[in-house]
Amino acid sequence: MKVSHAWLKKFVDVRLKPAELSERLNMLGLEVESFEDQAATFDKFVVGEVLQRDKHPNADRLSVCSVNTGKETRTIVCGAPNVAAGQKVAVALVGATIPHDQHDADGKPFVLGRAKIRGVESDGMICSAHELGLGEDKDGILVLDPKLRPGTPLAKALGSTDVVYEIGITPNRADCLSHIGVAREIAALTERKLTIPPVRVMESSTAASRAATVRIRDRENCPRYCARVIRNVRIAPSPKWMQDQLTAVGIRPINNVVDITNYVLMETGHPLHAFDYDRLAGHTIEVRGAKEGEVFVTLDGKQRPLSAGMLMICDAERPIAVAGVMGGANSEIADTTTSVLLESAYFNPSGIRRTSKMLGLSTEASYRFERGADIEMARYAADLAAQLMHELAEGEVLKGIIDVYPKKRRPVEVKARVQRINDVIGTALTRAQIVRLLQRLGLTVRPGRGNDLHVRIPSYRNDLLEEIDLIEEVARLYGYNRIETRTKAAIDFSAGIRTDRLEDALKSHLVGTGFHEMLTLSLQQESLAQMSGTPGVKVLNPVSAEMTTLRPSLVPGAVEAVRFNQNHGSRDLRLFEIGRVFSPVKGKNPDTLEGFTEEERLLLLITGVSAPLGPGSGTRKADLLDLKGEVEALLGKFGLDKIRLIQYDTPESLTEPTVGVEINGTYAGFFGKVRKEIAATFDVGEPVFVCELKTDILGKNWNRERRFVGLPRFPSVTRDLAFTVDAAVLQGRVEEAIRGAGTSLLTALTLFDVYSGQQAGTGKKSLAYALEFRAADHTLTDAEADAVMQRIIEAVRRECGGTLRG
């Protein structure tokens, strides 16, 4: 909200400089986001008098002027055709920042320097309205009021001496959405008096109550409705001072009557509405709910479908305004209006919010009503506006105010305990100190039993409902930064300190093996979510078509990351992500949490070359065995040895081949090569290998216990063996045969070569193993090793048809 310094001074004697006031308001919880000092904008600008105009000796279109700027006479070169001796003009002195550069396409500001123009030194610049940021006129200089004295600061001459603050008001502080409200905070802060000038309305003798009738049909949503009738108004532009004040706080002037309602709104925070009295059927106001299906044209010209539950202001026949939100086109103030019915009502916040949400329409009025206006301000605001209509629009204010207020607001009193206040804040404030702080905020404090305080809450502070609210007020006004920063905290260790170690350990391992961690978006295109065959969870109000569905798998997002990287020239990737996936639960109510599941997964991805390019690295492309190696290393690291890998290709799977991973008999995820068709939808041609594992299964089976196993005491014997088998024989079967025949003497088996080239023979492949033999209790002899080797060769021949390769 924009707040004017000059306006605030109407209510409180503000002596702080803008920068300091901003700082102090910040520390009180009114966040001053910025402030604009109009005078600072025109620093180094003064009023000048053109004493003489001569033609420039070297340029036809330029003139050389001597200008009196108060203390001295300056020579200024000017290009404007309208410059003439005797004029009072706006002069920028050297060092001034010109708001708009006329010669720059974007009109950026620039700092004026001393310049020689076609051989004549110019000591300043005579400005156009456009250059000053005061209008669009670029063709000539701005000619000022001839009565101004040369040397007067330009800001003063233009009446632009105000400071405008941009303040962020939190939703609980509706009372601060006005100049009076902010002034009240300043008064509390600086311990000065807040003065709200009383209004005396000049009324005629005709009674308003005979000119109009007000009926409230819905007292729940409209507890109070005040109306005044003003006749014989003359619609015209409002005076300059009012237009300036409204413009300063960001409101566009329209005409005197409308401007007055806006002015009172910005001053008091109370929204008003002015109806054209003569267009109200029966000169009657009726506050009632809308009829379902009715269509209403608001004064912005838009057709609004109404629904039951919206509160409307109606005349005897039809709706004339959406209560507290916006008036109707059918009763708005026009140039022909002569009589005004002025509404100053109070509407229930939640009703206004519902209506505003349903219509998708938020206004200055609805913004305040839904945060909570001050019901007791209604009458003052109406009187102030009526009096201004008398003063500024020649209106005749009818006698009396129609004030329908069936159930008066009961005074609110909140109990606060001195001890409790100190207990929550951590202070040792005395009762007297607390009382004084509360009083500065305009609260009335009455002593209660013991150290209790009974605090009377004014009608404008609808956020103060219970003790904790008062505790905050005490802390806020006392000053958060005066409260001791205590660093001695009691810690109870009995429950232990739990941390997410699995995630951390997984990340450490993967980073150590050369993977970059990535984070992808949980919300993705529906087409991506559908790739995994499991439905994702759709959001009702997506921000764009790219983000409609919560991912049921990490894989499509990862392939998308491959696409992004390939488009940016990175083709060799090793990536991982730990994140949640989501899916609906069949048969469960989607309006409850049982309707959905989410679980954490780990994704690994490899694509491109198998080793980073370097001397002698070769350029072998990574393949599924590279990924499988990473998966095995990971599972091994976490002591997960009861692993079963099952190849199970189905048409729906994201990968082909797909290898399922079972840990201790539980499905834990899969790995494989991303299906060509899927990769192709991302324009990815390179093979991409992925693995997706459920981290909870990894966690449950994570064997964190380590027992030391004694190192072998006797040396081992190492022998290499190579077999030729049919190409169709799985390596696993050969390995199984070797292990079976090797008995406990075989302590290690490493497959170090697989060859299926010509030399192996057609339809054959060769598998080469390094075998390590060791006996636990003696040094193995060559004869023993030879014997077990024979058994192995025999077993492989028998079980797999393998022959020993020479």
Next chain:
Amino acid sequence: MSDSTEQIRQEFLHDLDAARDLPQLEQVRITYLSRSGRIAVLFDGIRSASPADRPVLGKALNELRTFAQAHFDERKAALEAAAGSSEPAFDPTLPGRPRWVGSRHPVTQTLDEIKRIFVGMGFSVENGPEIESDYYNFGALNFPPDHPARDMQDTFFISKDILLRTHTSPVQIRVMEKQRPPIRAIMPGKAYRNEAVSARSLVQFHQVEGLYIDRHVTFSELKGTLVSFAHQFYGERLKYRFRPSFFPFTEPSAEMDISCYLCGGNGCRVCKYSGWLEILGAGMVHPHVLKNGGIDPEEYTGYAFGMGIERTALLRYGIDDIRMFYESDVRFLRQF
């Protein structure tokens, strides 16, 4: 016979001289000096010689063998020395054989550091779901229905009552429900807001929530904890301040600023020329929230705080576009 000895001697010397490198020299050894080499064969001939000739022959052969071995060793040493000096000198400017080097995401690294600090101060790490109910995300946290405070957080809805959590604060309630005070926990995780995507805002982000509930917990202690955190995370010499603010689930509520560490508090683009950076929101747990978590607010008080991780990481690393965190660009990732 002695001719034959002499002939072998000559041929050996010739071959030895002809051997230009170690493999060729090895061939010479095999030909002459191995167990089945030509000299060994001559020794086999001793048995067929007359007994009278045997001592002479034996002596001659022994001499030959000693002679050959000595010459061979000499030649071998020479060739080895030559081979050693002919190996190219090590070029220290050659690149080492490259390895894959991985990295934790900058958001993770920031989160890790925050976790490390709070775990060190006795906080546990807790988790909660990202798909939440209106009750946990709003109702239990003292957001009244139809209240403008709900507009502070634009929400993605999944159904009428189910939504994507807009903050990690619902985990506060979940922790209170399953644990009695004292509660001392941080709750990191993802949150979602329905906002237009820009360099400063993305629909998803990470937060860390903190909660401490016990007897006699005060605002003063909240300050102490957060100041300690800020000193550990941002540096010992920073200045700090607490400003009143508003969150429905805490009261009194505060925002904490630290002196801008980029400009030292003098004002720069990053701190919008204020000299201050807002780093977190905090406050005393609202009595309604304690009650909703099944805790008696008369017996216990507590504080809570929360901070955005991406924002923290942007400042920490000098990144100017939040979207980079989620593009998975390895040129970005490998910088951390």
